[in-house]
Amino acid sequence: MLHDLGKALPQSNIATVIVSICSIAFLVIGRDLINPWVKKRFPIPIPFELLLVVFGTAASFLINLHGNYHVAIVDYIPRGIPDPSLPRIDLVPILLSDSIGIAIVCYVASVSMGKLFAKRHRYRLDAGQELYALGLMECLSSFFPVYPAGTAISRSLVCEAAGTKTQLHILFSSLLLLCVILWVGPLLEALPMCILACIVVVALQGIFMQFKQLKPLWTLSKFDFLVWIVSFLATACFDVTQGLAISVAFVLLTVVFRCQWAKWQQLGQLANCGEFCDLSRYGSAEQLIGVRVLRFAAQLNFANVELFKQAVQTVIDDSIAAAKKKAGTSSGGIARLVVKHENGHGVDVKTANEQNIQLKPSAKIKWLIIDCSSFAYLDAMGVDALKESFTDLKKQGINVYFANVLDDVRDMLKNIGFYQHVSATNFFPSIKSAYEAIQGIRRST
Structure with missing residues (x-):
């Protein structure tokens, strides 16, 4: 359609163009300049669309456009x-x-328009009610x-x-x-079609202005921008x-x-x-001694299990590297710097060398809270990733605790026998409760 419109521009009817420009100017001036002033003084705005139809029909009949x-x-109007x-x-x-595609388009168009008006006029849309209304209307029609x-x-x-409420x-x-x-049909037979088109174009001005959302959408989310x-x-x-x-397929792909x-x-x-908060964002947050806390900010499924396992291993590797740097071990693994133990007491360099304290950096981290x-x-691969991470870290002498697990997820894990591999005592309602349990183990030992 756009291609055909572009090719047809040189053959445009000059009279139709003039009538269209005058009609659009009449509607825009009336809606954007006159009606705002009228609404402040009268509850009912002036129906410029109706006036345009009446004047346009009368002018077309008199001039014989x-x-x-x-x-x-x-x-002719039947x-x-x-x-x-x-x-x-x-x-x-x-x-x-064909009916399936038409039904989807009708429903999507109805809900989209409903959401547009709901956002503009600040009310709540019930999508289920829209579906019932469309279904009843289709059955009757x-x-x-x-x-x-x-x-x-x-x-x-x-x-x-027009101010409909x-x-x-x-x-x-x-x-x-x-x-x-x-009855009135014959009176409107002289109405120019371009006037009806102008009414639609001016009414669609809000839809055209949706292009203004692209800039803030790009800042908000690159994925949402691409979907648009x-x-x-x-x-x-x-x-x-x-x-x-194509849009639905692309949205699923972005997920x-x-x-x-x-x-x-x-x-x-x-x-x-x-x-507990992100260490990279909060300078006052402190790293726990002997404990690392990992937050994976996404669903755990087939698409990102490798990333999850990589994140777990990265946390452990970074901790080991930090322990080595802090301990300053030589090739023999003998401490050359002041070592801060988990009980908070320090051992000076001389005592550490004399007592031949050998530091094992991997043992510095004994707990990982996820x-x-x-x-x-x-999904199945997500569950396997939790099992593998728990088993691999247990072999390294690191206990894994799971915090903030949703009740539905815990019920699912229970139903599939996950607790046969990982004890239910490793699950805690919050990170704080998991850390308190770790402190209790430390005090008891």
Whole structure:
């Protein structure tokens, strides 16, 4: 359509262009300049769209735009209402595949428009109620030879621009449409089609302004920005059904990418309140002696289990490297610097050498606490990753505790027999309770 419009621009009807420019200017001035002033003084805004239709029809009839200037008009409007009849059940196998795509598009369009208005006018949208309403409407309309019922984007925006507040407008608009079909139709036959198009274009101004969201969307999330771009280009370059399918597929693909590129942090304890937070962000957070706390900020599934295991190993390797650097071991592993033991007492260099204290950096870390608050669910590979990490670290003399595990996840682990490999005593409701348990073990030993 865009390609055909571009090719047809040199053959544009000058009279149609002039009428369109005047119509858009009339609507924009009325809506953006006059109506805001009117709304401050009167509860009902001026219906500029209706006035444009009346004036445009009268001018077209008097000047004879269609006959003199070849301006396309509404022309013949069928009158009367078709009789109801039973749906053609025999056509279901032929239309089934197309009907599924149409149903999805109708529902997505309805919910999207509903969310747009809900955000703009600050109310809550019930998507389930929208589905019931569409289903009932489709069932009733199937008894008449009509198009599949759905949200009319242009009509909805025109109603909003006219100041519609409740669903009562449907009654009046339906009665008005019925009057047009039965009696008023011949009076509107001279209405230029470009005036109807201008009403739709001006009403869609808010939709066009969605391009302004791209800049903040890029700052907020690169993935959401790409979803917006791919959805727009797919719909514009193909059609609505194919664009929707491509958009959904791309969204699912981004979910996998988000999991694969998940972030993780080492946590430390704030001295003033005892809470645990990211060491790289909070300078006052302190690394625990002999304990490391890992937070994996994503779901644990097939897409990122390798990243999780790599994060666990990185924490341990960094701790070992830090212990070696702090201990300052020689090739024989004899301490040459002051060593701070877990009980807080220091041993000076001379005593350490005389007593031949050999430091084993790997033994410096005896506990690893994994914050599982981001694990809303686990798949089979995620469960295996927890088992492997627990087993491998246990062989290195490191105990693994799991904190902030959701109740649903714990029930799932119990049902699959996970506690036969990892004791339930290794699970704690919070990081703080896990650390308190570690302190209790230290005091008892």
